[in-house]
Amino acid sequence: MTNDKPEYNxxxxxxxxxxxxxxGMDNLPGMGKPLSEEYLSGDVFQNFQRIAKEQGYKPYWLELQHAIRDDLNKLNADIQAGKKKDSELRLKQINDKIFKYNQQCPPPMQKGSVRLESIEAAISRWT
Incomplete structure (x- = not known):
């Protein structure tokens, strides 16, 4: 009987x-020192989140949230200044970003699309 399973790679x-x-592993900082108690407590995901936050990592959905907020503010400023050219196209691009955001973010943080009539209310939701 032969073993037809592929070799694990x-x-x-x-x-x-x-x-x-x-x-490459010879001179790593902290090598040979014991891990602190905080690294051994809690679950792995909580430790990952804490370390990632300390290193300045932002999740993609958070970067999208900031981009959407900035885009909404720029669009509103242009509309208030009377520059309404391409506002429908820009709003469609913002709503596309909102769609991507909703796919990435935690469910309680999902938000609806924006219309030109409700742009000021949307700005307050995204701030």
Missing amino acids: DLIGDIVKEYAKTG
């Missing part, structure tokens, strides 16, 4: 092993 593990062979 760990690509990330292979990359790390190769990096270690070339000396």
Whole structure:
């Protein structure tokens, strides 16, 4: 009886092993020191979120939220100044970003699309 299962291939593990062979793991900061208690408490995801936040990482949906807010403010300022050219196209682009945002963000933070008539109310929701 033969084993027809394909051999397990760990690509990330292979990359790390190769990096270690070339000396890439020799002088890492904190090497040889024990981990602090806070790294061993809580769950893995909470630790990841904390470390990512400390390093300045922003989730994609948060970057989209800031871009949508800025776009809405610019569009509203242009409309108030009487520059209504391409406002429908710009609003469609903003709503496309809102659609992407809603696909990425946590469900309680999802927001509806924006109309020109309700742009000021939308700005207050996105601020």
